[in-house]
Amino acid sequence: MKKILVALVLLTAGSTSLTARQLAAVQTATPVTEDGNAIVKGTIRTADGSPAAYVSVVLKGTSKFTVTDEDGNFQFTRINSGTYILEISLAGLETLEKNITVQEKETLALHIHLKENAKQLESVIVEGRRNLNGRPVTIGKLPIAPLDLPQAITVIGQQTLKEQQAMRLSDVIKNVNGIYLGTARGSTQETFYGRGYSFGANNMFKNGARLNTGTMPEISGLDRVEILKGSAAILYGNVAPGGILNMVTKKPKFNFGGEVSMRTGSYDLYKPSIDVFGPLSKSVAYRINTTYEKANSFRDDVHSTRYYVNPSFLFKLSERTELILEGDYLYHKFTPDFGIGSIGDSNLAPAGRNQFFGTPWQYAKSQQTTGTATIKHQLNDNWTINGTLSYQNYNRDYFSTERIQWSGAEDKYGDWKRPLGRTYTEEDYYLAQAFVNGKFKTGNLDHTLLAGIDADQITTIGKAFQIAGGTSYDVINLFNPSKYTRRTDMPNTWDTAKTKAPVVRFGAYVQDLIQLGEKWNLLAGIRWSYQDAKGIDTMRYNMINKNDTAFTGVSRTDKAFSPRVGLVYKPIPTTAIFASYSNSFTINSGSDLDGNPVKPSIVDQFELGIKNDLLNNKLSINVTAYRIINHNLAQMAPYLKNGDPNNNSLIKDLTGETTSDGVEVDIAAHPVQGMNIIAGYSYNNMRYTKTDSAGSNFVEGQRLVNSPAHTANASLFYTFSAKSLKGLRLGATAVYIGDRVAGWNNTFANRKAGIDRRIPIKGYTTLDLTAGYSWKNFSLLAKVTNLFNELNYIVHENYSVNPIAPRQFLATLAYRF
Known part of the structure; x- marks a missing residue:
């Protein structure tokens, strides 16, 4: 430090x-x-x-x-x-x-x-405003300039999404320093990590409302992606440390326009999209985004189909009041794919990049429907009030082979078990929030105040199934496929239990940015959070004698205050030095090995940094250092209470204290007209710092699984302005993910027995190239990803990994009107 x-x-x-x-x-x-x-x-x-x-x-x-x-x-x-x-x-x-x-x-x-x-x-904004500190994030709720905020932020705008032809959120995250794709369990979802911690459902937002992360969000309807690094508990409560991510959809406009596009690419990708906006009257505007996507995969027998529609309406109720109504529907059917497994405890299997070890029939079907109403009213020239009501329904029907497992048989260099899993999950999420912000003065002090309340309710319904013949589907051999006859039939299943888990949360907060003279700002605030996790209602079905049983688990109520304080010093108008501290508690979803709700984790966060806008905003350089102490980290339990391997990510262990130290460097440059550069480097040391020296506890000082020490990113885009080349633009994006570990962290018992459960994965770099040409209202973009066909892996939270995609091609033809 x-x-x-x-x-x-x-x-x-x-x-x-x-x-x-x-x-x-x-x-x-x-x-x-x-x-x-x-x-x-x-x-x-x-x-x-x-x-x-x-x-x-x-x-x-x-x-x-x-x-x-x-x-x-x-x-x-x-x-x-x-x-x-x-x-x-x-x-x-x-x-x-x-x-x-x-x-x-x-x-x-x-x-x-x-x-x-x-x-x-x-x-003009697209071409000339890509400095790091020029655009406040709406997820910050307080309308203050980024230079005055004692926190690191990143905004990825719509033009970057277009230039890079982003297909998934992971494509967007390539531009964000220190945030990386951590897991894609079964290829059913993308989970991101920042500063050593997972961006779970509590840390992912869309238009300021939490988003279920059980499916992959659609990118075509986004205007921008905002990342607020570090603590955000005072604003949203119960968020994991590391940061939060907010996706902002395109909004209605009172001038008519839009775009029609067709994207195609490797492995039979087809993706038509439509975006239309305009006025319905002097006071009402609309916008409709919709897309359809169908694709195969570089993985054998893996397919995907998606439908998406996003209508929105803007009502100018008065000169000071506006209302936005938005709908959002996504359907996604795809093949679950758990990648390749391991040989023994600590070696990846030498399987081909394309080899798929699932079955022809396995499936996952997800649907996500959201409705949101947002109202903004300017009380007077200094005060504004905002309110949001949102409802989201998510459901997923899933039946598939799970991650393949080394059988431990005599022929241990090739035999794998293929377990089965069948689940159905449905979630109803209601949100209501309101906040007011404004400016006032006390004596010689200027204040920018934020105060608000929020409440939400999540009810999760899950079904458990019994599978005919049990959950062990069959055994296959990696090196000798003819050794066993692979099953291809879909077993019969039937419901055995239904659970209902309601959670109610409430929070109230106040935060004040105080201007202490020309060079000093103080940001201070506090939040009170309340969460009531009702006991899980369980109904078990007896298919033989119809003697069904019902019981309710233990309820848990948690309350806590989350303070935050930060100081900003601006020696000159374009440089800010800041330091901040926050304390929060993170609600942990799921249950422990005894079926009880997992206790919250208490988190301390310290941050120190500097932000610079130089050369008339043509160069921005931000540096941030941080320390995050999680006093009781919750992770997926590796084993059930009876010693069997655990396949349920909602069954967790409290694994002890972890500390995450790191430094991040962000650079954005616009050296000449038409050229834009984004670059960053991040170092992180995420390790266990306090655990009990018992057999099942993790080893102190050991870096956590799936936590690279080094990550880096760089993008360069140039649009030609000379007459002979006008309309041509070229770009390149490079991403580096450092060495990390798959598998599981070791326990004291593993160490005593001489067992190492970690699987070392080397670091890798990918390079994407893009080229585009615009003529009148038409544009054509082409892209090649992973130019050098790098082979590496996305790590799961267990003994399995998914290969990254090989070299692929994309092209998008668009007409803008």
Whole structure:
């Protein structure tokens, strides 16, 4: 940590090189003690009346600098009386200057219109606003500039999603430093890790509402993906450490437009998409996104079919009030695929990349339906209230062979068992939340306040099944396929039990950003969380004598306060140094080996960093160091109470204290018009730090499974502007995932017996190349992924891995209107 602190100090010293214009603005500023009592605020709109979001605003003659929010609003406080020049600029736009005169104690409200219309501004933003600290995240709820937030954030915009032809959320995550695809258990879902911790269902959001992660989200309807790293418990409660991810869908617009596209690719991929938006009246706008996808896989006998539709409507109820209604439906049918297994305890099987060890009939069918209503009302010029109501239904019907297992037989170098699993899960999720934010002043202190409440209810219904012939399907041999006759029939199944698990949660929070003079900001807040996990209702069916039995498990209620405090120091307007601390408790889903709800985990998080916007926003460099202490980590139990291997991810162990230390470096650059660069590097040390020295407990100091020490990413895209090449763009994306371990962490008993259950997996790098050409309203994009055909693996939470995809090709033809 001392080395990290030294690096931060050196980076701060090196970050003070400003452009001539920025330096002049600072040098000619009113003395550092800018403590006037006037306010300058305003709204910037395009020529056709749309909000001009993320436009730079400078009050020349002072050190005041800000960026407009999504509604085109900006505000400066502590202004001395006098005459100033307000400068409005964005790379690619003509700079607009406006002379203003401010009186003592005055609140000067401005309404400014740009020459450009909404489409022109959108094009400019795509090309010129890719710095790291220029766009607040909506999931942060508080409308403050990223430089004023003592936390690391990342926003991946729609243009990046298009340029990279993102198919899955894992394609988007390639652009986010320190976040990586950790597991794809059975290829039924994608689970991401950040700072050593899993982004489970509590950490994944869509439009600010939690999202069930049992299926893979559709990307075609997204406007952007926001990642808020570190603690977010004060805003959302009961989230795991590491960070949260929010997917923001495309919103209705009052100008007519849209896009029709067709994507095709390797392994018979076909994906037509439609996106249409426009006005229904002066006060109502609509948008409809829909897509269909059908594909095979590089894995033999693996198939996928998807349907998706996302209608939304925007109602301008008044000049200060707007309502958005959104629907979201996804159907996904696919072949579960558990990849390849291991030979012995610590060696991957030498299976071919394409070899599929399942059956022709296995399936998983998932459906996810969501309805959301979001209302935003501006109470006055300083205060806004937001409210959301959301409902989500998720269900999955699943019947498949599970991960293949080394049989332990005499021929131990080839015999594998193929177990079976059949489940049905349904979840109903209700959410209601409301929060208010606003600005006010106490004495010489400026406040940006956030206060809110939220409540949700999750009811999960699960069915257990008995399988004719038992859960052991058959035995196969890796090296001699003819040794055994593989079964191909689908066994009969019948219900044996039904469970109902209701959970109710409530939270209330308040957070205040206090401006302590020109250079210092203090962010402080606290949340109170309540969770009532009712005892699981279980109905067991007796198919022989019809003597069904019912019982209810033990209920559990948890309450906790989650404080947060952060300090930001801005030596110059474009550099911020921050430090923060938060404490939270994380609710753990599932039950322990005795069937009781798993206890929560108490988490302490410390964060220290620096954010820099340099060279007139053409270069951003952010560095963050962190420490996360989870005082009782919950993980999937490797064995059941009777000693049998556990296949149920909802049966968990509390494995002891873990500590995650790390540092992250994020870089974004726009060195010349048309060129955009995103890069990052992350180091993480996630290990057990306190466990009991008992036989079944894990070994202290051992790095956790599926936790690489090093990850890195880099993307470069260039759009040509010369007449002879206008419309052509090229790009490359490289991702590095370092060495990590599959299998299981060792226990003291394993160590004593000389058994190592860990499977070492080497690090790897993939490179994707893209090329595109636009002509009038048409565009053609082509992409090759994993250019060098790298072979490596996605790690599960057990003795199985899935090979990463080989070299593949994608092409998208689109017409924009």
